[in-house]
Amino acid sequence: MTFTQIIFLVTAAVILGSALMVVSTRNLVHAALWLIVTLFGVAVLYAILNASFLAVVQVVVYIGAIAILFIFAIMLTRREMRDRGPQLNRGWWLNIIIAGLTFGGLFWMLQGWSGFSKAAADFPSGYDAVGQLGKALVSPTGFVLPFEVASVLLLAALVGAVYVAFARK
Amino acid sequence: MIPLSWYLILSAALFSIGLFGVLSRRNAVAILLGIELMLNAVNINLVSFWRYGDVSMMAGQVFAIIVFAVAASEVAVGLALVISVYRSRNTVIADEIDLMKW
Numbered sequence: 001m002t003f004t005q006i007i008f009l010v011t012a013a014v015i016l017g018s019a020l021m022v023v024s025t026r027n028l029v030h031a032a033l034w035l036i037v038t039l040f041g042v043a044v045l046y047a048i049l050n051a052s053f054l055a056v057v058q059v060v061v062y063i064g065a066i067a068i069l070f071i072f073a074i075m076l077t078r079r080e081m082r083d084r085g086p087q088l089n090r091g092w093w094l095n096i097i098i099a100g101l102t103f104g105g106l107f108w109m110l111q112g113w114s115g116f117s118k119a120a121a122d123f124p125s126g127y128d129a130v131g132q133l134g135k136a137l138v139s140p141t142g143f144v145l146p147f148e149v150a151s152v153l154l155l156a157a158l159v160g161a162v163y164v165a166f167a168r169k
Numbered sequence: 170m171i172p173l174s175w176y177l178i179l180s181a182a183l184f185s186i187g188l189f190g191v192l193s194r195r196n197a198v199a200i201l202l203g204i205e206l207m208l209n210a211v212n213i214n215l216v217s218f219w220r221y222g223d224v225s226m227m228a229g230q231v232f233a234i235i236v237f238a239v240a241a242s243e244v245a246v247g248l249a250l251v252i253s254v255y256r257s258r259n260t261v262i263a264d265e266i267d268l269m270k271w
Contacts, residue, residue, distance in 0.1 A: 023190030049220040073248040077255045092193040099189035106181040117172045136227035143231045150238040157242030165249035
């Protein structure tokens with residue numbers, strides 16, 4: 001077992017454990033903080049996968065913006081949610097079965113695929129993945145159209161969010 | 170070296186946990202937290218397929234960036250809706266937000 005594998009297993013355990021806390025803990029502020037742990041674990045996975053730009057974006061955008069937005073929303077809606085009553089639906093055990101079946105189905109489908117236990121080729125030394133990503137995002141033969149569509153979507157969503165949440169007199 | 174299967178199993182497990190959260194939480198904000206977990210599972214898959222395929226093809230990472238943008242917009246709109254509903258109905262429990270149910 002190599003060093004990378006040990007790091008992967010530790011990260012995977014942290015991700016899954018904190019994800020379970022996100023869906024099961026009673027206090028929603030704690031759930032949001034556990035989500036930050038999960039997101040950080042995913043950033044570590046990106047770093048292991050040589051996707052350095054995505055690892056940074058994960059920390060900046062997901063932890064720095066999305067998780068903080070969640071904490072704001074939880075605090076703004078907290079009064080009522082002093083967790084009266086149960087946190088889970090009545091049929092939550094049925095949902096465990098559904099989630100288990102989803103996992104089993106995905107696993108069964110994937111393990112029949114020929115590339116399932118493929119090993120990665122060595123990362124080419126001196127290969128500038130971040131530069132290539134930047135070029136791919138703005139080159140007309142690459143992904144400039146999806147990139148622009150994503151930015152327009154983000155703008156529209158933020159304007160819409162301000163409009164929806166705006167307090168009318 | 171880590172085989173691809175480890176990443177795929179991890180992301181399948183993370184997706185299932187997120188699915189459980191979406192299906193069984195009563196609080197609307199907690200449902201959005203579950204959706205975030207599912208989106209992250211998808212992103213792990215996209216990036217690991219990029220790494221285990223041809224690294225000069227950037228589609229995997231570009232898709233992951235698009236998912237980031239979509240997740241950010243989804244959270245902004247979703248939380249704005251939750252806050253707006255909370256203002257008018259004084260609840261964030263998904264069962265009780267039944268304006269459109271008849």
